[in-house]
Structures are given as C-alpha cells and as structure tokens.
Amino acid sequence: MLERLNEAMARIEADLEGEVDVKLLARIAGTSEYHLRRMFSALAGIPLSEYVRRRKLTRAASEVLSGQDSLLDIAVRWGYGSNEAFARAFKAMHGVGPQEARTRNKPLQSQQILTFRLVVEGSTSMEYRIVNKEAFKVVGRGTRVPLVHLGMNPAIVEFVKGIGMPTLERIKQLSDGEPEGMLALTYNQEGVEEGDQLDYFQGVVTSREAPDDLEALEVPENTWAVFTAEGPYPETIQYMWRDVYAQWFPSNNYQSVEGPSMLRTQIDGDQAKAELWVPVTS
Template identity: 60%
Template sequence: MLDRLNEAMAYVERHLDQRVEVAELARIAVTSEYHLRRMFSALAGMPLSEYVRRRRLTVAAAEVLAGEATLLDIAVRYGYGSAEAFGRAFQAVHGVGPGEARRTGAVLRSQPRMSFRLIVEGSASMHYRVTEKDAFHLVGRKARVPLVHEGMNPAIVTFVRSIDAGTVERIEALSDQEPRGIVNVSDKLGDNREEGTELDYWHGVVTGVTPPEDLDAMPVPAGTWAVFSSSGEFPQTLQNIWRDVFTEWFPANPYRSRPGPEILQARVSADGTRADAELWIPVERVAA
C-alpha cells in the first residue's frame, strides 16, 4: 500500500501545473477515493487537497521569486483564473502576497515533497478481528459536533450530559447484539478529518428491533467490519486507536475502509484514568 501511495505522490509532483484528480490518484494507489483520502490524512496529518495546494504554491513561489514570468502567467500556469485568485491563495500559504514577495524577498513557507515509509519500532501488537454483520439499526440521540483530535471534546461532553437518565436507560434496553451496551458513534465526517470538521455524533445502541419514533435512528446495511481492541489511559486510548488503525493496520493488511458509521464501545475505570476500547470500522477486502 505504501509503495502505491508513493507512486500517487510522484504523480502529484508531475502534475502540479495541471488539475490533480483524486480518482486518478486512487487508481494509481489501487484503492477507493474514500480510503485514499482517509489514509492520506491519517499518515500526513493534513487533507490530500491541502497537500496538493501547498506543494503547488511552493513550486509556484520559486517562479515568483525568479521574476522571469509575470504573476498572471504564473497564476494561469498553476490553475488560477486570475492574478487576484492566485494572490489570495499565495498569501494564505506564505503569509505575503506574490507581488510583495517578489519586491522584498520575503521569507516564504515551503511544503516539502512527501513520501511514506514503514518504520518498525517493536510496539505492542494490535488486537483485531474481522467479522460479517447483518443489517442493523443505530438508535439513540445524535448531535452535530466539531472534531477534536486531543483531549476531551467539550461539545460531546455537553451533549451527553444533556440526555436525561431515563432516556439513556430506554436506549440501553434496546441493545440486543454486538457491540453491546451504549456506544459512541462517528458518522458523516469529512474525508480530510481536520480539527474542527463537523460530524454526526451518536450516543446510542446497535439493535435489530424497530426503532421507537421518539428516538434518532439510522439503518446500517450488512457488511464486513474490522474490530479493534485497546486498553490504556483515558481519553488518549480512545483517540489513539483511530490513528493506529489508519497508520499501522490498514497499510499492513488487505483491507480498506468503506463509508459507514465508526462505532466505539468504551468502558472507563471508576477513577476516570483508564479505558478499555473496542472500535468497529466498516471495511472491504482489497482484491489481490
């Protein structure tokens, strides 16, 4: 997978002055557009589209400083419809406009060319299983919240506390299959997974019963799921398990993620310092 991803990065470099289609990058990487975006964001720490933009404007900056072409010619070459649009994009990346950079020799920001390699550090093995699951319903309460990469998510904390105890008991009573009990679910999250990106957060259960009309519900079709388990400090364990799945497990296994809710079952210790986590990710096998 990493070799193919590096081939896609080489394609980006050859086409910085052209429109880079994610569909073509996915074809080179032999994966889906959905999984490519997810993998890249997890490995690079930024969305694929943002990396392409930064690389394009890094290369364009060298031509701006060289002073051999007009700013409009450079703008057109790198796909901007006007010098003004190019100037706005240039300033967003470099902190100064192209005209000022050319006049003053200002310090600019460079996005290095990215490549990926696997480093084996002897870390603990990841515990997982792959299972087929029939169609089910996700039932509970949901809210649109911003993504927070580290530490507690205040919006989620406030939302969960707003659900009265009686409603939580009713929801939990509907649980009749794995993963059992109350689960935390992320859905409809943008591919880039930037800090602050909004997602649907569910506090609910997985069930086969007909959902009550006064609760939020979502049908989930049958499919393959990879189930990961981890234990450690709270809340870091709950957040790091996602990172480890996309940076360690997917590159080493013949699966890719597919659209669908990501289901986390967490049991936090009485003192709130440790957690046992089980993460369910919808996957599909990659053809050999």
C-alpha cells in the same frame, strides 16, 4: 502498498500544474478514493487536498521569487482565477503576499515532496478480529458535529449532556445485540481537517422499535475490523484511530469502506477501555 502509494505521489507531481485527479491516484494506489484520503491523512498528518494545495503554492513561490513572469500569469498557471485569490492563498501559507515576497525577498515556506517508507514502529501488537455482521438497527439520537483530532470534542460533550441521564439509561436498556451497550457512531464525514463536519449518533444495537422520542439508524450488512485498546482517556481512543489508519491498514489486505464506524468505551476515572468497529473490505 507503500510502493503504489509512492507512485501516486509521483503522479501528483506530474499533474501539479493541472487538475490532480484523486480517483486516478486511488487507482494507482490500488485502493478506493475514500480509503486513500483517510490513510494519507493518517500517514502524512495533513489531508490530501491540503498537501496538493501546499505543493502548488511551493512551486508558485519559486516562480514569484524568480521574477520572470507576472503575478497574474503565475496565479493562473497554478489554478487561481485572480491576483486577489492567489494573494490570499499565498499569504495563508507563506505569511506574506506574493508582491511583498518578490520585492522584499522574504523567506517563504516549502512543502517538501512526500515519500512513504517502511519504518519499524510496530513493537507492540494491535489486537483485532474480523466480524461479518448482517444488517442491524441502532436506536438513539444523532447530530452533526465538527471533527476534533485531539482532546475532548465539546460539541459531542454538550450533545450527550443534552440527551440527559434518564434518556441515556432508557436507551441502554434497549441494547440486545453486538456490540453490546452504548455506542458512539460516526459517519458521513465531509473531510479529515480539524473542524470538518460529520454525523454523530449515540445509541445501542437493538431489535426493538424506536420509541417516539428516539431515532433509528439502519446499518447495512458489512465486514468489520474490530480493535481494542486500553489506557488514558481520551488520548488512547484518538491514538487508536490514528494507528488503525497509519499502521494496521498499510500492513494488512483490507481497505476501509464508507459507513458508520462504531466505538464502545468504558471509562473509569482517567482510564478507558475501548472497542472500535471499522467497516472494511478485502
């Protein structure tokens, strides 16, 4: 898997002056575009689109400093339609505009070419099981929230608080399927950067009809990888998400697929037991 991922990184460099085709990169890596984006972000710590942008601006910076071409020629070569758009993107990465960088020889940032190597970090085992589950229904309430990588998500906290304890208790009483109890479902994520929007649904698996004041979310038949973790809250849950994509997927013959991921959490003070369901295909 890592060898094919490095082949995709080499293709990015080959196509950098033109349009980088993520669908082609996914084919080279032998996976889906959705899974490639999720796994790259977990392994590299930045989204794939941001890596490509930073590589382009790194190459552009060397041309700015060389002084051989006009700034407009450089801007157009690296995909910007005007000097202004190029200057904004250049300053966002390097801290100075291209004109100032050229005339004052300012130090600039560099996005190094990424390569992936096997590092032995899996000294602790990751407990998981594979579950084939028919289509089912989740009843509760949903909203749209921004992505938060570390710490509590204020939008989710406020949303759940707004549901109110009486309604949450009523939702819990509807639970009659697996996974049992109250679940947090996330899906339709627009990206992997901090602040990107995703759908969040708080509810339970049930065979009963949704009351008038609640919503029903239909989840299609799927295969699920189910992970368990225990430790400090909320770090344990967020690290579990990271480790699933950075360690488990590269070590196993499964890929993530689009669909809701489900998290069941039991919190006791500052500790948590968590069970994460991720839709997969082999």
